[in-house]
Amino acid sequence: MSLLKLEHVTKRFGGLTAVSDFNLDLQEGELVGLIGPNGAGKTTIFNLITNTYLVSEGKIILGGKDITGMKTDKITAEGIARTFQNIRLFSELTAFDNVRTACHLRLKSSVLSAVFGLPGYRKEEKEIDDKAMALLKTLGLEKYKNDLAGSLPYGLQRKLEISRALATNPKVLLLDEPAAGMNPEETLALAALILRIRKEFNLTVLLIEHDMSLVMTICERIIVLDHGVTIAHGLPKEIQNNPEVITAYLGTGDLYA
Amino acid sequence: MDRRMKLILTIVSLLVFILLLWLAENYMDPFIKRIMNVAAIYVILGVSLNLINGFTGQFSLGHAGFMALGAYASALLYMSPALKATNFFIEPLIWPLSEIQIPFFFALLVGGAIAAVAGFAVGAPCLRVGGDYLAIVTYGFAEIIRVILNNLQNITNGPLGLKGLPTYTNLYWSWGWALFTIFFIKKLVDSSYGRALKSIREDEVAAEAMGVNLFKHKTLAFVIGAFFAGIGGGLLGSLLMTIDPNSFNISLTFQIVMIVLLGGLGSITGSVVMGVSIAFLMEFLRFVESPMTVFGLTIPGISGMRMLIFALILVITVIFFRRGLFGQKEFSWDWIFRSKRRNAE
Numbered sequence: 001m002s003l004l005k006l007e008h009v010t011k012r013f014g015g016l017t018a019v020s021d022f023n024l025d026l027q028e029g030e031l032v033g034l035i036g037p038n039g040a041g042k043t044t045i046f047n048l049i050t051n052t053y054l055v056s057e058g059k060i061i062l063g064g065k066d067i068t069g070m071k072t073d074k075i076t077a078e079g080i081a082r083t084f085q086n087i088r089l090f091s092e093l094t095a096f097d098n099v100r101t102a103c104h105l106r107l108k109s110s111v112l113s114a115v116f117g118l119p120g121y122r123k124e125e126k127e128i129d130d131k132a133m134a135l136l137k138t139l140g141l142e143k144y145k146n147d148l149a150g151s152l153p154y155g156l157q158r159k160l161e162i163s164r165a166l167a168t169n170p171k172v173l174l175l176d177e178p179a180a181g182m183n184p185e186e187t188l189a190l191a192a193l194i195l196r197i198r199k200e201f202n203l204t205v206l207l208i209e210h211d212m213s214l215v216m217t218i219c220e221r222i223i224v225l226d227h228g229v230t231i232a233h234g235l236p237k238e239i240q241n242n243p244e245v246i247t248a249y250l251g252t253g254d255l256y257a
Numbered sequence: 258m259d260r261r262m263k264l265i266l267t268i269v270s271l272l273v274f275i276l277l278l279w280l281a282e283n284y285m286d287p288f289i290k291r292i293m294n295v296a297a298i299y300v301i302l303g304v305s306l307n308l309i310n311g312f313t314g315q316f317s318l319g320h321a322g323f324m325a326l327g328a329y330a331s332a333l334l335y336m337s338p339a340l341k342a343t344n345f346f347i348e349p350l351i352w353p354l355s356e357i358q359i360p361f362f363f364a365l366l367v368g369g370a371i372a373a374v375a376g377f378a379v380g381a382p383c384l385r386v387g388g389d390y391l392a393i394v395t396y397g398f399a400e401i402i403r404v405i406l407n408n409l410q411n412i413t414n415g416p417l418g419l420k421g422l423p424t425y426t427n428l429y430w431s432w433g434w435a436l437f438t439i440f441f442i443k444k445l446v447d448s449s450y451g452r453a454l455k456s457i458r459e460d461e462v463a464a465e466a467m468g469v470n471l472f473k474h475k476t477l478a479f480v481i482g483a484f485f486a487g488i489g490g491g492l493l494g495s496l497l498m499t500i501d502p503n504s505f506n507i508s509l510t511f512q513i514v515m516i517v518l519l520g521g522l523g524s525i526t527g528s529v530v531m532g533v534s535i536a537f538l539m540e541f542l543r544f545v546e547s548p549m550t551v552f553g554l555t556i557p558g559i560s561g562m563r564m565l566i567f568a569l570i571l572v573i574t575v576i577f578f579r580r581g582l583f584g585q586k587e588f589s590w591d592w593i594f595r596s597k598r599r600n601a602e
Contacts, residue, residue, distance in 0.1 A: 105468030
């Protein structure tokens with residue numbers, strides 16, 4: 001079943017077309033990679049899906065519901081969570097509080113019942129605590145519960161961002177370069193982790209990544225972007241041998257011919 | 258230390274505090290009592306501004322405006338009709354305000370509520386601006402309030418202000434409200450809502466992507482902050498017995514901002530400690546404004562010298578304690594007993 005659909009999505013910044021006529025049909029449970037050289041418009045697509053940027057043209061549909069132009073926090077509530085390329089944790093809050101903050105959107109109690117600690121709120125707060133703790137455990141971060149997010153090492157910050165995103169109960173998880181700055185071993189562990197959480201949380205994952213070993217091992221389908229245009233689309237094998245993709249990444253040999 | 262022990266300690270210290278208040282109210286010199294009242298009001302104002310500036314990270318300079326609304330609204334409600342008639346001798350007060358008189362407590366609540374509505378009105382459009390621009394817009398709002406108060410002759414009595422207000426404010430009222438403010442805002446910032454507010458301070462983009470409704474939470478901070486500012490304004494009016502539009506100018510806001518900055522953005526403890534300290538320093542530093550002789554040089558009394566000393570303190574704090582006296586730390590029983598144990602070792 002199609003879960004997330006992008007139809008003819010285009011984004012123009014003044015005269016620059018960052019993304020042009022982008023189409024995506026993400027099936028439930030899929031793990032799709034989005035690759036391309038720097039400046040190809042990959043992160044822009046994430047920002048369009050979450051409406052951090054408003055699309056110039058086209059439609060975004062989540063589970064049959066048109067979410068184009070919906071407010072970012074509403075889109076998150078609908079079930080799309082993301083991580084950021086340049087880690088955006090709440091650095092002055094603890095790891096635990098980072099995850100608990102992301103549980104806030106499902107809170108039903110009013111402000112006053114929170115302030116006066118009414119039973120309804122206390123129950124919800126307890127549920128939030130348990131859920132956040134379980135998520136920290138899932139990613140092996142329980143030891144760092146009370147550490148400030150900003151003081152954690154880089155690799156753990158990436159993991160914390162993933163657990164924070166999971167706390168919003170997403171259907172679709174958008175991962176923006178989760179392996180950036182990791183060594184090959186860490187990348188391998190990350191690949192296993194992504195597969196594990198996909199299964200555990202019934203996720204559909206869209207992944208931006210420069211590390212080809214990661215993309216080629218875990219992605220079922222790959223979309224290649226260059227200058228905002230989709231230049232290739234297919235299985236990892238097909239992409240690896242696609243001449244256009246090779247040209248986009250490496251350029252042509254004409255200069256020296 | 259377990260939770261029950263802490264609860265007992267809290268209750269005992271509250272009872273001791275109430276006993277001290279009772280002693281102070283009955284036996285203390287009126288001059289000191291007055292400073293203690295001002296201290297409580299500074300605590301209310303500091304803690305409520307800290308919610309907006311420190312916890313939510315929205316730098317607001319509108320506190321004097323909210324205070325003015327609270328002070329005027331409550332005063333017009335608790336003054337007796339006869340007192341109103343003597344005050345409004347240029348142009349009479351409009352009906353029905355001229356006839357109404359309600360008890361002090363309810364007048365304060367209405368004053369707070371009106372300030373809260375204004376807080377919503379300022380907070381909502383301010384969602385679109387941040388940082389320095391927000392400071393300018395909120396400052397503009399406070400000035401607009403002041404100008405309106407100066408010109409609505411038949412409601413506010415214009416620049417003449419309101420005089421001879423009954424002094425309802427005593428240590429029970431002022432410290433009662435201060436304790437309630439501390440309780441309310443401490444509970445709020447420790448709750449799930451508080452985490453959402455702090456996440457806005459930390460990273461607005463990430464907060465929104467994690468499902469935090471920016472509009473709702475920013476206006477929430479403004480509404481609650483403004484409500485307590487309105488209460489503080491009402492208490493101050495009844496303590497000073499006279500209010501006029503120009504007493505709610507920008508320098509009043511800066512005094513509150515100073516309390517928050519010195520205490521630490523995001524520390525309620527800091528705002529409480531600095532609120533009390535500044536109230537007392539304001540009085541005890543009066544001597545620098547009287548004529549004095551230094552090294553045979555006679556300096557005539559310069560009014561406003563006190564502010565120069567506060568400016569100096571602020572500069573020193575900004576250089577050496579960039580995050581204020583307490584940073585983001587809070588008082589807790591654990592903290593007290595841990596440091597004691599450390600000293601004993």
